[in-house]
Amino acid sequence: MPILGEYLTVKEMVAVEMNAQYLGVSTQLMMENAGRAIANEVTKRFPEGSKVVSVSGLTGNGGDAFTAARHLACMGYFVESLVLGDPKNITLQNSRVNYNALSNMRDSVKITSIKDSSLIPEIEADVIIDGLIGTSLHGPLRSPFLQMVQAINQADAYRVSVDIPTGMEADTGAIYVEAVKADLTLTFHKPKMGYKQNPSATKELIATCIGIPPEAEQYIGPGDVYMLNPERDPESHKGMWGSLLVVGGSETYSGAPTLTSLAAYRMGLDLVYTAVPETVAGAVASASPSMITVKLRGERLTPNNLKQLETPLEKVSAVAVGPGLGLAPDTVEAVRELVEMVNQRGIPLVLDADGLKSYAENPIKLKVPVVFTPHSREFIVLTGRAANGSHLEKGSVVQGEAKRLGAVVLLKGNVDIISNGRCTRYNWTGNPGMTVGGTGDVLTGIVGAYIAQKADPFYAAGAAAYINGKAGDIAAEEKGYHLLPEDLIKKIPEVVEDCLSHRV
Incomplete structure (x- = not known):
């Protein structure tokens, strides 16, 4: 349709x-x-x-x-x-x-x-x-x-x-x-x-x-990327083109939030604040001179260090929660409280990975635009339902759950399915080499960048899925299925510019 x-x-x-x-x-x-x-x-x-x-x-x-x-x-x-x-x-x-x-x-x-x-x-x-x-x-x-x-x-x-x-x-x-x-x-x-x-x-x-x-x-294609591209005023200054807060990382995972933040930067975002535990902040900061870290006290996100997020929350136009967070009980509780904080401030939100799983344990009514980015198993955790069958049959399930959640759902798979509860679209880019860990974190950064620039979350999720998959396809042409998520990040500008220049 x-x-x-x-x-x-x-x-x-x-x-x-x-x-x-x-x-x-x-x-x-x-x-x-x-x-x-x-x-x-x-x-x-x-x-x-x-x-x-x-x-x-x-x-x-x-x-x-x-x-x-x-x-x-x-x-x-x-x-x-x-x-x-x-x-x-x-x-x-x-x-x-x-x-x-x-x-x-x-x-x-x-x-x-x-x-x-x-x-x-x-x-x-x-x-x-x-x-x-x-x-x-x-x-x-x-x-x-x-x-x-x-x-x-x-x-x-x-x-x-x-x-x-x-x-x-x-x-x-x-x-x-x-x-x-x-x-x-x-x-x-x-x-x-x-x-x-x-x-x-x-x-x-x-x-x-x-x-x-x-x-x-x-079906999502290069036109979707073209449609979302903002025309930049020559008089633009820092902060005009979006700022994102990425909340993730734990004593085990420092790479996930790093990948999310770098992907957001490659989408042309002005500022990305990466809130991670102080124990891994050094590793995150060392990934690029562009990285701005918020060093959360302790080894993981907990209710005790949420107060440190109040200042960055006042500065950003979108929030992405989940990459590498872990599922410790106090982290799950902290995600619930953080979603409440974001709700109160009216900031668009992306929930991925452990952030999505934590939300599923303590769901609250969403008052802000939200994009969930589950894979098939996370979709079951989030909704209690499996999406099986053809892409159209899966799309029917995703659409029903998106409507129930009052959010956009981007179900990742060999065909990505994106629905806002009223309409459902399909993305066919991507390849089996992208099963490597971290490609979903890259996707979260792309979605976060778009909604930080005030794109409609439904169209943002679709265009992001196309970019992420196409970047993986270009990387696979060069390297076969021997991919790292960093390979996708490097290809993001090429994919976007090809779409804007009608070269696809």
């Missing part, structure tokens, strides 16, 4: 297209389907031999219009293509391919390049296809786009807009000066958010399938 809403933001739509491409549906194919869909709607309304003028910009929206013009010419319509700008400046490969195809149709399509607003003609047509800008517009139209929109509106023709009427902002629905007065708009996959705010922007709106499979929303 698709999980995004009835209306999509521009960034969500890009994410869905990226995930579709990751699943094997090329953007070239999506553009072809979009153009054919536009042409089909024209043929339903106007007979063969009608005159169609396609008005295109130099972006992907223009590429859709080029494609529609080609199909309509093939169907026996008289087609003219007006290109606003110099076609030499078409940089998007998909649009370039479709423009080149159209330009070779010398007998069936007339192409006119308009490089100045003074050259915009009076348009005479039965149908005008508006493929000028699409979803990329922000703010009022400028010359020559404004003059072209005015020419479209002045024409005695039926106006069809591609995805968005030129002049309307896709996310807000705002129209600052003038927009194409569309009789029909074909929006692709799902309506954009602007239509929710401004439903009168077009007389008729049709959401058109362009071959994006439902799995592009149901």
Whole structure:
């Protein structure tokens, strides 16, 4: 079942297209389907031999219009293509391919390049296809786009807009000066958010399938990482991009909280405070000069040293509890009290490993966003139920338990299952080499980093699962299944940047 809403933001739509491409549906194919869909709607309304003028910009929206013009010419319509700008400046490969195809149709399509607003003609047509800008517009139209929109509106023709009427902002629905007065708009996959705010922007709106499979929303992919990436202000300063408190470690385990903290740093978090027993704080601090340790008195977390966490709790935007804590009775009690402290302060929380098990012994009503990250045995401890069967059957169980807990559950496995109790998604990255101890601690750090940067916990857990698994896959390509969790941490920036650069 698709999980995004009835209306999509521009960034969500890009994410869905990226995930579709990751699943094997090329953007070239999506553009072809979009153009054919536009042409089909024209043929339903106007007979063969009608005159169609396609008005295109130099972006992907223009590429859709080029494609529609080609199909309509093939169907026996008289087609003219007006290109606003110099076609030499078409940089998007998909649009370039479709423009080149159209330009070779010398007998069936007339192409006119308009490089100045003074050259915009009076348009005479039965149908005008508006493929000028699409979803990329922000703010009022400028010359020559404004003059072209005015020419479209002045024409005695039926106006069809591609995805968005030129002049309307896709996310807000705002129209600052003038927009194409569309009789029909074909929006692709799902309506954009602007239509929710401004439903009168077009007389008729049709959401058109362009071959994006439902799995592009149901399965997690590189688009999810792209969607959560915050755009950093050049004037940013320390602390603006999240801070995390990691509470973990014991006399036996010093590596687990270290891995969690280093993973969070590699996600671009500004500050990570690592609260560990004083007996292992030196080992944790030695892992990196970036490590900031809170040295808890004694050999483990207990109710007696919780007061030392009050100051860091006032500084952070998220907390991760569990890596390497151990399950001593006083530690279990300390986790209960710590969750209460976090609840009272309204700080988002990740509970993993021993933190999750301790919570299961003394569950309390959660008042803050919480992500649980169990593996299959920990899921039984947390919920009293086993998740068996296919990934969809497991997903049904996880969704029910997430709803009961009022939290996000990320069930780790060969297919990771993420649910917030309303929607459930699946991540397919990862490999058997990641059974090595510590990869779950890395995942906790990635989830913690995202929620520390105020990401929605459901989407944060999904994107984190993808990054963690993909980092493991890249490391396994180099090393086989001879992995250490540090290998994953080193690959985190590569995975994230590949997603942001559309290289996946």
